[in-house]
Amino acid sequence: MKKAVVTFLFFIGIISESQSVKAQSQNCDITKINGGGFSTTIKSVVCNPNNTYTIVLQVSHNGCGGPKCKELSHLSIEAAPGTYSNMSLQVLSGNMKGGNLVVGPNLGSDPFQGFKFDNIKNIGGGKAGVLQIIYTLTSLQSQRISAKAGTNGQIVTFSIADFRYVMNCNGTSCAPLPADSDGDGVPDAQDEFPNDSERAFSNKVAQGTLAFEDLWPFNGDYDFNDMVIEYQLTAITSNSNKVKDIKATFKLRAFGAGFKNGFGFQFGNSTVNQSLITASGSILTEDFIQLGSNGLESGQAVPTVIVFDNAYELMPHPGGGAIGVNTTPGAAYQQPATVTINITFSTASYTIAELNLTGFNPFIFSNQQEEEKFTYPIIRLLHLLI
Structure with a gap:
């Protein structure tokens, strides 16, 4: 049976939050509806050899216009300070312009910390398009994504479970790390002093x-x-x-x-x-x-x-007239x-x-x-x- 998508829209001051039920496709994506024609999809989560995570999100606009479908001004991604790096924004379709990276962690009027791509134009407000965001986290975390258009924050929230689902579904989860009891970076199987971090x-x-x-x-x-x-x-x-x-x-x-x-x-x-x-x-x-x-x-x-x-x-000395020790034949x-x-x-x-x-x-x-x-x-x- 096909799942119905239900959207709830709340207006609080100048920030609104739009949440959707989770839609899971056969290709492991998880998509949530921001509102105003925008949706955000987790496309991939890859655990890297150094135990960091590379995440790919796609933000799409369906081309709707009118007072409820404003032009996008910025995209904000929640992340704990010091945990994110290698942020980039790509245009997959449409004619988006701008998108200057603001490293944060403070993001002005956004109700969370993280990073954002600012001064975006030509997507939303009747202009369809797809944007791709790539970034690296030191650990998976619950994240809000705001597709700010007009006065509407249009926020969706992805849980850690959402990111893990995509990662596990795609088979890109972390391989179990070998045991390292002393934390010196040398696996116990190769460490001759597995409980001593100063010796290996x-x-x-x-x-x-x-x-x-x-x-x-x-x-x-x-x-x-x-x-x-x-x-x-x-x-x-x-x-x-x-x-x-x-x-x-x-x-x-x-x-x-x-x-x-x-x-x-x-x-x-x-x-x-x-x-x-x-x-x-x-x-x-x-x-x-x-x-x-x-x-x-x-x-x-x-x-x-x-x-x-x-x-x-x-x-x-063995005695018996020997000279030295173990140097005289016949001596003890x-x-x-x-x-x-x-x-x-x-x-x-x-x-x-x-x-x-x-x-x-x-x-x-x-x-x-x-x-x-x-x-x-x-x-x-x-x-x-x-």
């Missing part, structure tokens, strides 16, 4: 084995077994790929030194802001290394981490010792490349005489001596 990815940056000779550059045995350390550097990065944490794991496997050697490293980028860094996990048993409150070695221009200061405190094997250094940036400001983690500078040092600290990186030694 764990990146294995570098790994290898270091072998040191503690007599270099002086003449010696050059056996490079005075300290043997495996290492792995892992960077925890944010959703913008900036480093929040560094996990540096060092496994002391062997040392054939008579000296009580320690081990540390410097950042590959000497310009990193040390005030952003907090380091923990150092094992210090001697009294000649000074750390700042941030866990870095004091007095260094380059961020410097001391991992341990005496290898003999990490792996016990000692289990390697692992030390993990945790470095956190208060603000994730650097990428992995900017920190130059693969270019980190490892070194050993001795707690013997000052002249025996020749295994320090030269830049570190100079800063300590200044």
